[in-house]
Each structure stands twice: as C-alpha cells, then as structure tokens.
Amino acid sequence: MRPLNATRPDPHDPAPSIWSYRFQRLWLTPFFRRLVRVGVPAFFAIVALGWFVSDEEQVQSMSDSLAEMRREIEGRPEFLVNVMGIEGASPDLAENIRTVLSIDFPVSSFDLNLVEMKQRIEEIPAVLHSELRVQSGGYLSVVVEERVPLLIWQRRDAIVLLDREGEFVADITERGFEEPMPMVAGEGADLAVEEALALFAAAAPISERLQGLVRMGERRWDVVMSDGLRILLPEEDPVRTLDRVLALHDMQDVLDRDVLRIDMRHPERPTLQLTPDAITELHRMRGTAIVNGDQNG
Amino acid sequence: MSMLYQSQRAMRAKRQEAMRRGVIAILDIGSHKIACLVLRFDDPEGFRASEGVGAMAGQSNFRVIGAATTRSRGVKFGEIDTMQETERAIRTVVQAAQKMADTRVDHVIASIAGARPRSYGLVGEVSLQTGTVTEDDVARVLAACDVPDLGEGREVLHAQPVNFALDHRTGLSDPRSHIGNNLSVDMHLLSVEQHAVEALLYCIKRCDLELAGLASSPYVAGVSSLVEDEQELGAACVDLGGGTTGISVFIKKHMIFADTVRMGGDHVTSDISQALQIPMGAAERIKTRFGGVVATGMDDREMIELEADTGDWHHDRRRVSRAELIGVMRPRVEEILEEVRARLDAAGFEHLPSQRIVLTGGGSQLPGLDGLASKILGNQVRLGRPLRVQGLPQSACGPAFSACVGLSLFAAYPQDEWWDFEMPADRYPARSLKRAVKWFKDNW
Numbered sequence: 001m002r003p004l005n006a007t008r009p010d011p012h013d014p015a016p017s018i019w020s021y022r023f024q025r026l027w028l029t030p031f032f033r034r035l036v037r038v039g040v041p042a043f044f045a046i047v048a049l050g051w052f053v054s055d056e057e058q059v060q061s062m063s064d065s066l067a068e069m070r071r072e073i074e075g076r077p078e079f080l081v082n083v084m085g086i087e088g089a090s091p092d093l094a095e096n097i098r099t100v101l102s103i104d105f106p107v108s109s110f111d112l113n114l115v116e117m118k119q120r121i122e123e124i125p126a127v128l129h130s131e132l133r134v135q136s137g138g139y140l141s142v143v144v145e146e147r148v149p150l151l152i153w154q155r156r157d158a159i160v161l162l163d164r165e166g167e168f169v170a171d172i173t174e175r176g177f178e179e180p181m182p183m184v185a186g187e188g189a190d191l192a193v194e195e196a197l198a199l200f201a202a203a204a205p206i207s208e209r210l211q212g213l214v215r216m217g218e219r220r221w222d223v224v225m226s227d228g229l230r231i232l233l234p235e236e237d238p239v240r241t242l243d244r245v246l247a248l249h250d251m252q253d254v255l256d257r258d259v260l261r262i263d264m265r266h267p268e269r270p271t272l273q274l275t276p277d278a279i280t281e282l283h284r285m286r287g288t289a290i291v292n293g294d295q296n297g
Numbered sequence: 298m299s300m301l302y303q304s305q306r307a308m309r310a311k312r313q314e315a316m317r318r319g320v321i322a323i324l325d326i327g328s329h330k331i332a333c334l335v336l337r338f339d340d341p342e343g344f345r346a347s348e349g350v351g352a353m354a355g356q357s358n359f360r361v362i363g364a365a366t367t368r369s370r371g372v373k374f375g376e377i378d379t380m381q382e383t384e385r386a387i388r389t390v391v392q393a394a395q396k397m398a399d400t401r402v403d404h405v406i407a408s409i410a411g412a413r414p415r416s417y418g419l420v421g422e423v424s425l426q427t428g429t430v431t432e433d434d435v436a437r438v439l440a441a442c443d444v445p446d447l448g449e450g451r452e453v454l455h456a457q458p459v460n461f462a463l464d465h466r467t468g469l470s471d472p473r474s475h476i477g478n479n480l481s482v483d484m485h486l487l488s489v490e491q492h493a494v495e496a497l498l499y500c501i502k503r504c505d506l507e508l509a510g511l512a513s514s515p516y517v518a519g520v521s522s523l524v525e526d527e528q529e530l531g532a533a534c535v536d537l538g539g540g541t542t543g544i545s546v547f548i549k550k551h552m553i554f555a556d557t558v559r560m561g562g563d564h565v566t567s568d569i570s571q572a573l574q575i576p577m578g579a580a581e582r583i584k585t586r587f588g589g590v591v592a593t594g595m596d597d598r599e600m601i602e603l604e605a606d607t608g609d610w611h612h613d614r615r616r617v618s619r620a621e622l623i624g625v626m627r628p629r630v631e632e633i634l635e636e637v638r639a640r641l642d643a644a645g646f647e648h649l650p651s652q653r654i655v656l657t658g659g660g661s662q663l664p665g666l667d668g669l670a671s672k673i674l675g676n677q678v679r680l681g682r683p684l685r686v687q688g689l690p691q692s693a694c695g696p697a698f699s700a701c702v703g704l705s706l707f708a709a710y711p712q713d714e715w716w717d718f719e720m721p722a723d724r725y726p727a728r729s730l731k732r733a734v735k736w737f738k739d740n741w
Contacts, residue, residue, distance in 0.1 A: 014367065015385035016392050024392055025505065028401035 074110040082106045082138040089144040093126050097142065100124060109134045125168045151193060154185040154212075166193040186215030195238065196221065202239045205246055206255065220265070230261040241267055305716040311509040312708070315404035320362075321509060321708055322391065322402040325701040326383070326497065327410050328372045328540025328563055329659060332693065332701045333390040335363030335398035336708060359709050360688035363398025365390045374559045375411025375514065375541040377496040384500045391504060405501060406510035406708050408700055411541045412493035414454065414513055416554045416644070417445055422481035430463065430472045430480055433739075436718035438482045447488045454494075454513050455487040456715035459551040470549075484715065485553050487513055510708060515543025515555045517703030522657040522681035522696070523547055532653035533646055534681065535637055535674075536700060537660025539563045542633055543700075544640055546649070551712075554644045558636040562660040565629045572625045573617060579604045587619050590627045591665035596620040630663065634673040641674070655681035659697035 016024070026032050052058055073079075082105050086094040100120050103112075114132045121130040121144065131143040149161035149169045161169040161181070168190075182200045189196065196213050199221060203210050206225070214222040221238050223231040233241050241264045248270075249255045254262065258278035263271040274282065315321040316338055323334040336359045367390045371382030395402060421442035425434055439458060447453070461469040463477035472480060494511065501508050519534035531548035538561045546554040565588075570580035587601050596619040603615045646652070654674045656666060661680050671678040682695065683702035693701065 013370070013385060015389040018388070021388045021392055022505065024395065025401050028395055028399070030401075 074108040077138075079109045080106045080138050081109050081112060081134055081140050084140040084142060086142045086144060089127075089146060093124070093144065093146060096124055096126070097121055097144065103140075106138070112140070126170055128163075150181065151189075151196060152181050152183040153189055154183060162190055162193055164193060164197070166190040182210075183212035184215065185212060186218075188218030189213070189215040191218070192221075198239050199223070199233075199242060202242050203246070206249070209255070225255070229255060229259060232261060232263045232265050234265050234267055237267075245270075302716050305714070308508060308510055309717065311404055311507055312406070312711075315509050318404075320398075320400055320402050320404075322394065322405040322506070323701060323704045323708060324387065324391070324405050324407040324501070325410075325514070325698075325704060326372060326375075326377070326387070326407060327369055327514070327538050327700070328375050328561065329369055329538065330366050330697070331369045331372075331383075331386050331390050332366045332698060333364070333387075333394040334361050334689075334693070334701055334705055335394045335400065335402055336360070336705055337362045337398075337400075338709070359686075359705065361686055361690075361693075361705070362400070362688060363394035363396070364690050364693045365393030365397065366693070367393070369539070373540055375409065375538065375557065376490075376493045377500060380496055380500055380503075383496075384503045387500055387504050391506065403505075403507055404509035405506045406512070406704055407497055407501060407508060408512050408514040408517055408704050409454065409489060409493055409497060410514035410538055410543065410700070411557055411559065412489035413559075414515070414555050414557055415447075415451070415488050416556065417447075417486040417488070418553070419444065419456075419484040419486050420481060421484065422479060424479050425477060428476055428478070430475045430477070432473060432718065434480055435461075435472065435482075438480045439484065439715050439718055442482065442484050442486075444486070450491045451488045452491045452494055453486055454489045454511060455485070455516065455552070455555075455712075457485050457551060457712050458715070459483045459485050459553060460549070468549075485551065487516070487552075487555055489513065510711075512704060512707050513543075513545075513555055514538070514541075514700045515545040515557060516552050517707050518543055518657055518700045519545040519547055519552065519655075519703070520706050521683040521703030522655055522699040525550075527651075527653055527655065530653070531649040531651040532655060533641055534655045534657060535661075535670075537561060537633070537656060537658035537663075537666075538700075539659065542637060542658070542660070544637055544644075546641070546644060546646060548649060554646075556640045556644065558633060558640060560629070560633045560636060564633075565626050565660075568629045569622065569625050573603055573615075573622075574612070575603050575605045583622060584626065585662075587622055588626055589619070589623050589664045590630050590669045592620040592623040592627075596623060626663075627669070630660075630666065630669060631673065633660075634670055638673055651677075653677045653679075655679055657681040657683070657696045657699040659695075661696050 052062075084098070084101070084103065084105070086097055089097060100123075101117055112134065114134070118130055118132050121127055121132075121142065126147055127144055128147045129145040131141075133141045133143075135141050147163040147167060147169045150164055151162040152172060153160050153162050159172040161172060162184075163169050182196070184193075184196050192215065199213060200207075200210075203223065209225050209227070211224045211226045214224055216222050216232075220235040221233045223233065223242065225231075231242065231245055244267070245254070245262060245264060254272075258275045258281075260273040260275050263273065312321070319338045321336050321338070323332075323336060325332045338359045367386055369383075370386045371377065371379030372386075377383045391402070391405075419442040421438045421440070423434065423438045423441050435458075438461075460467060460483040461472040462481045462483075463469060463472055463475050464479055466477070469475065497511075498508060515534065515536055518536035519528075522536075523532050523534055528547045528550045531546070533544060533546045536543035536545075540559070540561045540563050542558040542561050544554075544556045544558070545552050562584075566577060566580045566584055569575070569584055570577050573580070575583075583601055583603075587599075589596070599619040600616045601619060601622060603613075603617060605613045607613060641647075652675050654670070654677060656670055656678060657680070660666070667678055667680050680696065681699065683699040684706065685694070686702050686705055689698075689702065
C-alpha cells in the first residue's frame with residue numbers, strides 16, 4: 001500500500017503543485033493578465049509621478065537640469081552663428097541693417113528669431129524685401145532687395161527720395177545721386193508717383209526745359225518749366241493732355257513764345273496766359289490802349 | 298431518477314455556457330494515459346436549438362487549440378483508484394493543454410472508460426391526445442419508459458432514444474408532427490457504477506474545473522472511429538485500451554449496446570513482465586517495439602535484449618527471441634478477443650444485418666492483430682483510426698486517441714438524451730409551482 005502520510009510525492013511525477021496550477025490558470029485569465037500587464041505598471045507610474053510632483057524642490061532641480069541640458073546642446077559649435085553676410089545692400093544700408101539687428105556674434109542659432117529679424121529689417125525704409133537664412137558653417141545670410149529711388153520729392157520740411165510705390169526711401173541729404181532724377185513737389189505727390197512717372201515719360205521731348213511737377217490740391221499736376229512756364233494739367237487723363245500740349249508745341253512752338261501759363265484744366269478750352277510784355281505788345285499791335293494788367297492773370 | 302435528471306440538465310446547461318464562451322476541454326481518463334484537448338468553437342451562434350431533433354442537436358464548428366497527454370496514474374480498469382494521483386495527473390495534462398492553447402478552460406467533458414457499463418433496452422408507449430406528435434408527447438413517451446432495477450450504487454450515464462414507432466410504423470428518427478394514435482419509443486440506457494462517477498467528479502472538482510458532460514468511453518470511441526455507413530448499417534467498435542477493452546454496437550447511427558471487458562494492453566504488459574521477469578517499464582517498451590501476435594520463422598532468430606536492474610549480472614543480460622515474446626502475448630490477446638466475442642454474442646450481435654467490427658484504441662496497433670481478430674471475431678474486421686479533426690496535432694491522430702476525438706465530436710454534436718426534453722408535467726412532484734405553471738401553459 002502507498003504510504004498515506006507521504007509528504008513528498010514521487011520525484012518523477014511531472015505534476016505541477018496545486019498552487020502553481022492555480023497560478024497558471026489565474027495568469028491565463030484575460031482580465032487578470034490585463035490587470036497585471038497594464039494596470040500595475042500604470043498604477044506605479046502614476047504613484048511615482050504624484051510623489052515626484054509633490055516635492056517642489058525636485059521639480060525645480062529637474063527643470064533646472066533640463067534647461068542646463070538644453071543650453072549645453074544649444075551652445076555646441078555646430079549650432080553657433082559666427083558671421084553675418086548682407087547681400088544686395090549698399091554699404092550705408094548694410095551698416096544700417098547691422099545697427100538695427102545688433103547681434104553679438106557668436107550666437108546660437110536657437111537664439112535667433114529670424115521672423116522677427118526679418119520684420120525689423122523690413123521696417124527700414126530703404127529695404128523693399130529681405131530674406132534671412134542660417135547656412136551651414138555658422139553663416140547668417142541676409143539677402144536684401146533695396147528700394148530704387150525714382151523721384152525727388154520736395155516737401156516743405158525736407159527733400160526726400162521716393163520709389164515706384166511712392167514709399168519713402170531716404171532723405172536726400174543721406175544719399176548722393178547716381179544720376180539726375182525728376183523732381184516733384186506738393187502735398188500728396190507721393191500718392192501719385194505712377195502718374196508722375198508717366199508724365200515724365202511723356203515729357204521726354206522737353207526734358208531739358210522741364211523743371212518738375214507740382215501736385216496741386218492733391219488732385220492734379222502742374223508742369224513747371226525752367227523758364228517759369230507752367231502747364232496746368234487736368235485731373236483726368238493728364239498724359240494725353242500733355243501730349244496735346246506737346247503736339248501744339250510741335251506745330252506752333254507754343255512753349256517758346258511769351259507765355260506765362262498754359263491752362264489745360266478744361267481740355268475743351270485751352271487758355272494761354274501771356275507775359276505782361278507780350279500783352280503790351282499785342283495791344284500795341286492791335287492799336288488799343290493798355291490797361292495795366294495783373295501780372296499773374 | 299429525478300435527481301439524475303436534474304444533475305444531467307445542470308451539466309447540459311454548463312455545456313451550453315461553455316459553448317457560449319467558446320472554449321471547452323476534453324478529458325479522456327484512461328488506464329494507460331490521460332489526454333486533454335482544448336477545443337475552440339468558432340461560431341457559438343451557429344448552435345441553435347431550433348434545428349434538429351433536440352435542443353442540443355445543432356451544428357457547431359470547432360478546432361483543437363491545445364493537446365496534451367500524460368502517463369496515467371492511479372487509474373485501474375478505467376476507474377479512478379487513487380484519487381490524489383489521478384488528480385495530479387489531470388492537473389499535469391490540463392496545465393500543459395492550457396499552456397499550448399494559451400487560454401484558460403473552466404469546463405471539461407470527461408469520459409469514463411470502465412465502471413462496468415450495462416446496457417438496457419427500454420420501451421415506452423403512450424397514446425396521443427391530439428393525434429399529432431408534439432415535443433411534449435416525445436417527452437411523455439420518454440418518461441413512460443419503465444426503468445428496470447439498475448441495482449445498488451449504479452447510475453444512468455446515457456439514455457438515448459434510438460427508435461420511435463407510431464402505430465404500426467417503426468424506424469422513425471423524428472416523430473414530431475406525424476399523425477397517429479400510439480407513440481412508442483425504444484430507448485437505450487447505459488448505467489455505470491456510481492462510485493466511478495463520483496471519484497471522477499471529485500478529481501475534476503479538485504482541479505478547479507467544472508464537469509460539463511460525461512460520456513462512456515466505448516461509445517465515443519465508436520463515434521469517432523466508425524465511418525458513417527458503418528454507424529448506419531450496424532457495426533461494433535472494439536476499443537482496445539490499457540486497462541479495459543470497450544465494446545460498442547451501433548446501428549442507424551445510434552449506440553444500441555456498450556460493454557467493457559476488464560482486460561487490456563496493461564495485462565499483456567504485466568504478462569510479459571511476469572513471464573520474462575523484467576520491470577513493467579521494460580516490458581511495455583519491448584511490447585510496443587517488438588510485440589506481435591503471429592510468430593514466423595524469422596522471429597525465432599530475432600533476439601531481444603531484456604533489461605532489468607536487479608544487479609544480478611546473468612539475470613540482467615538475458616536475451617529472448619521475438620517468438621518467445623509473441624508466445625507470451627498471444628494467449629492474453631486471444632483471451633481479450635474471445636471475451637469480446639462472448640460479450641458480443643451475449644448482446645446478440647450476430648442478429649445484426651452487418652457484422653462489421655472495427656478495432657481501435659492503443660492496443661489495435663499491435664502488428665498482426667487484425668489477422669488474429671478476424672479468426673475470433675469474424676471476417677469483417679478492420680483497424681480503425683479516429684476521424685480527422687481540425688487542428689489536432691499529428692501525435693494525437695493515432696488510434697489511441699479515438700476516445701479523445703470521439704469526445705470532441707460528442708461535445709460538438711451531442712446526441713439527444715432523455716434529459717434534453719422537458720419533463721412532462723405529471724412527473725413533477727405533486728403540488729409543485731412548476732406543475733401549476735405547466736398546467737396553466739398547457740390549458741390556456
């Protein structure tokens with residue numbers, strides 16, 4: 001008979017013990033398995049996080065060390081910007097841009113805010129458009145497109161240069177001339193630069209006698225000649241009107257005569273104002289008495 | 298009888314629950330090995346009560362996802378002898394199968410190999426009240442079978458309606474909706490010894506498992522190893538196991554007889570062990586390696602080394618010829634087969650239209666057995682292997698696993714049993730609320 005009080009089973013028996021059997025069955029239970037594999041790690045993670053957050057000093061030191069790490073990475077020579085190159089700008093403008101940006105090289109590329117720098121550069125009046133790029137080798141490339149001055153605008157307080165859009169480019173005292181530029185005057189002349197340029201182009205045949213354009217009442221142009229002759233152009237279609245005047249000049253040399261102003265404000269009714277000498281002469285030729293007239297008409 | 302009815306219905310409810318969960322274990326407790334299969338039912342929804350004869354006759358697809366075998370311990374003659382040992386063996390095999398399946402199983406269907414099954418043919422007859430056979434009438438006629446005295450300490454394992462007869466027509470497989478006056482049924486009842494069932498229940502409970510079904514091992518071996526026409530036309534399945542040899546007779550796809558011979562392969566081994574004076578392990582080894590039942594001249598010259606560890610040099614280095622080994626084995630095999638013949642004769646097998654006999658079980662792998670069996674059992678003997686089941690590993694495809702495979706088929710396609718039908722109202726205890734409800738239902 002098998003001993004009834006045998007404590008140890010047959011050593012060759014492969015049977016699992018009752019507890020290992022139960023444990024394996026428990027482990028094969030899907031809910032228990034999920035609990036152990038997801039629930040327990042999640043629980044410990046949350047507890048650890050809570051414990052960590054509850055101590056402010058630790059959070060502080062952690063964030064300090066993180067910032068230190070970030071600084072170390074940013075300070076690596078691979079990220080340093082040493083040189084700034086400005087292309088497409090005159091030396092004065094380049095100097096101006098350097099002053100505006102005022103960067104102390106070397107600087108980490110993480111510290112450069114290119115968008116903001118671009119805005120600051122484009123706030124300079126002489127700059128039409130700019131492009132900033134950090135290139136390899138620690139080179140900050142600034143490509144600038146300058147505004148091209150096309151007109152001199154004579155104002156009450158200053159004489160300035162304007163570009164095609166009528167934007168302020170520079171004060172005339174700051175910049176020398178490379179070539180002669182047409183001149184305009186009057187309030188609101190900067191709002192009609194396009195028209196002024198067209199008029200100057202139309203007035204090319206008389207360009208040597210042309211002194212400039214004057215914006216009158218912010219709505220129409222006067223052409224001022226070097227001998228004081230004025231051509232008063234209408235508000236609408238001034239270029240064609242000027243062409244008509246020039247055609248008249250071709251036929252009858254009207255601009256070479258003793259005329260003080262040619263009033264084309266009403267295109268259907270061109271009016272000439274003669275000089276006082278011419279009027280006197282006209283009256284003398286017609287044999288009529290002369291009344292002292294107003295020189296300005 | 299009511300107790301049995303209740304417990305079997307509880308078992309059926311557990312089986313249905315296991316089907317819903319989709320995983321169920323098969324446990325074949327034999328005298329030589331204990332095998333466990335874990336089945337997964339792919340389509341639990343396919344299991345509908347509305348189709349087929351009974352509530353459980355639905356179709357269900359399954360595949361084997363875990364299989365394990367271990368040497369049986371503490372089982373003798375197919376009955377559990379040492380519960381602790383058997384419990385440990387069940388734990389081993391269930392754990393291994395669970396590990397292979399990577400899932401936990403809670404419900405187990407087990408088979409009983411021994412326990413002296415006894416078959417009874419029962420007849421019940423009722424007159425129909427409405428003229429048309431309803432499910433109620435089927436339940437009534439099943440309940441009307443007069444149960445013989447099973448004897449002390451015996452329990453019903455299977456009670457399957459085999460044949461229905463309506464007036465003069467017989468051979469109805471499903472009498473429902475037929476019209477007639479008298480319905481009678483032939484029922485096959487299989488009783489086993491109660492202590493074997495109780496020991497099995499105890500062991501399974503100790504392993505934290507729930508018993509969801511119980512089947513007789515000869516019956517399930519026949520289910521798996523008889524092909525369909527053999528089951529239909531009539532055949533006997535002889536399951537040559539380790540401790541017992543199961544016999545089941547099928548006709549018209551129903552088991553009509555089952556019995557066991559309390560002799561098997563282990564007795565052949567112990568004969569070898571006694572005759573050649575070697576340990577059981579060595580005897581088992583040379584039996585499986587060199588065994589046979591028909592000696593030829595060649596076998597006189599084939600010498601087998603006998604291993605023993607007594608320490609006696611001359612005793613441990615003996616050699617016997619294979620013919621001698623066959624000479625030891627053959628009388629026992631003949632005895633088993635003759636006992637099988639006697640049981641089949643007692644059951645009236647010779648009156649069946651077909652005399653086909655299928656040998657299966659681990660013992661049927663003995664070389665030359667079919668020749669010997671055809672001398673004793675008749676001409677129409679063949680060796681049977683279990684049906685192919687999806688997912689079954691190659692190692693569990695042999696004839697030794699026919700009971701195991703049969704149990705899986707039994708789990709998937711259960712046979713209608715008496716307890717699958719509702720109990721008729723007059724069988725309820727008097728003054729029961731259920732009886733009142735039943736009366737109310739029937740009359741309104």
